[in-house]
Amino acid sequence: MLETHDLTYRYPGAALSFRFPDLQVAAGDRALLLGPSGAGKSTWLHLLAGVLTPAGGRTRLDGTDYSALRGAALDRFRGRNIGLVFQRAYFLEALTVTENLALARRTAGLPPDTRLLRTTLEGLGIDRYADQRPGRLSVGEQQRVTIARALVNRPKLILADEPTSALDNRNASRVSALLRSRAAELGAVLVVVTHDERLRGDFPRVVELSEPAPAN
C-alpha cells in the first residue's frame, strides 16, 4: 500500500513550490499520473522514489514513512523496495544485461540469485540478450531490460517515468502490458508518470496534473 499525504516540494531558490494530490494505491493496484511537460511529473515521481526529499508531507509504503529516512538508510530502502524505470534507459555500459541485473541486487544488499535473473529475463522475452551489452540492443529491448532490472529485487513499489514516450505504438503497448502484468504478479504497487495519452486506457485510476500551484 502506497500512501502520500500533503506532499510538497520546492526547488532550492525557487519562488513557487509544487503541491501534489494525495495518493492511495493498494498492493497489486496501479495508478497513472498524467500531465503536460513542466507540471512536475518527474518531481512527483522522484519524491515517491525517495530520490528527492519533500519539503512537507509524507510518503508511506506498507506503513514505513520513508520521507523521514535520510542518507544511506534511504538509499537502502529505495534499493530494496522500489523498482525504478526511467524515461531513458540507463545502464552500466561496461556490463552485460545479466550483470546489470545482478548489480541491482548487489547495491540493494540482496544475495545474488542467478535463477531469478534468468526467469526475469525469460518473462520479458529478452533472455537471449543475457550476455550482451545493453548498448547493442534496440530502444524497445533496452526498455524491457530496465523493467527487468526494476523487478529483480521483488519491490513493493514500481515507479515508471515516461516508460513509453520514446517507443512506437506496438512497443509502447507491450511495455505497458509487461509493467502491469509483472507488478500484479509481484503484488506491487505500480505508479506510472507520463504525458503519453496512449496509456490512459490501461489504468483504472488516472490522476491529472496541471500547472504548478502555489502551496501554502
Added chain:
Amino acid sequence: MSLFTLAWRNLLYRPWTTALSVLLAALGAGLISIILLLNWQLEQQFDRNLAGIDLVVGAKGSPLQLMMSSMYHISSPTGNVPLAGVLPFLNPEHPYIELGVPLSLGDSYRGRRIVGTRPTFLDLYDASLAEGDMWSSVMDVVAGATAARELALEVGDTFRSSHGLIEDDDLTHRDAPAFRVMGILAPTGTVADLVLLTPTESLWAVHDVHGHDDHDHDGEHRDGEHYNVRGPLSEYTDRSITSVLLKFRGTSVAGLNMQRSINENTEMQAVTPSIQLAELYATVGQGEEVLRQLGYVVVGVSILSIFIGLYGSLDRRRGELALLRSLGAAPGKLFGLLLLEGTLTAVAGALAGLLVSHLGLVFIARYFSEAYRYDFRALVFLPEEGWLLVAAVVVGALAAAVPAFRAARTDVHRTLAG
C-alpha cells in the same frame, strides 16, 4: 559484482584511455625502478669487491683505471711497475701493512682474466678451495667458481693463455707453456669467482718464451723450473708486476702518508678505492639524478592522464552514476568506485613498469656478463620496489580524488529527470 570488479570492467570498457594511463604509469615506475635496481647492483658489485682494500699501488695513469683493472678486473691495467719498487709493501713484517697482494695482469683465457699473484689473494676475498689443491709450481692454475663453470674447466685440464682481455686466436701464446688447472675455488660472491689465479711467475714464464718482454732472459728461467712459487717475490729483482693491493693494520694515519709519499716521490701511484668509488658514484649519480627527475616528470604526466581520463568520462557516465545511486548505492560507493579505477590504473601501470624494468635488467645482466664477465643478478626485488607500489596506490588515489568527489555528488534527480 563487487565494486572492484565493476571498476575493473569500467577500465576495460575504455581500453584506449586506460592503456594510455597504464603506459605512462608503467614508464614512470619502470624508469624509477630500473634506476633503483642498477644503482643497487652497481653498489653491491663495487662494495662487495672492496674487500677491505685500503690502497692500490700501480703504474701512473688514470687512478680510476688502476682501481678498475686491479680490483674489478674491468679495463686494461695502467702499465707495470718494477718489482723492486713494491717489494717493501709485500713484506709481511711491514709495520703498517696487514696484507699486500701482488697482481700481474694482462693475459686471459677465453675472456677470463688470468691473475698472477700469491696465495694471499685468497685471504683478501675469503676464498677457499672447493676442489683440488693450491698451486705448487709455475703454470698451475686455481680457477674462480664462475670462471671454472663457464669455461667448463676441471681439475687436470690444460689451456693456453692469450694476450689482453679479448678472445682472439691471433693473440694466443701458442709456443708458451700451457696452464694446468690444479684447483677450483668455492663461490665467494666477489671477483675471486671470475678470474683464473696462478703464481706471479707463470706470466713471466709465458712471456719469457713468447718474447713480449723487450729483452731475452737467461736460459735458467726459460722452462720455469727454477721459479720458486712458494717463496717470497723478493727473490726476483729484475722483474715487473702490475700492481699491489694493500690492507692496512687498523686505520692508520701512516697509511695516508704512505699514499702521498708514493704519489709524490715515486714513479708509481697509490689510489684509495673508497675515495675513487665515491667519485665514481658522484659522476654516475648525476646521470642517475637526471633520469630520476625524468621518471618523476613521467609520473606527473601519468597522474594527469589518469585524472583527465576519469574526469572526461564523468560527463558520459553521469547517467550510470545516477542510476547506481537510484539502485541504492550510497555516494561513498561512487567515490570509492572512481578512486578504485584510478588506483587500479596506477598499480597496473606500476606492476607493468616493474616487470619491464626487471626484463630490462635481464638484458643488461646478459650484456654485463658478456662484456665484462660480471655476474649481475636480475631477479632481485628491492624493498624500494614495494614502496613503488604503495606510491602507485597514493598516486592513483590522488589523481582520482577530484573526479571521485564529483561522482559522489551526482545529482540523481536532475540527471534522471533530464
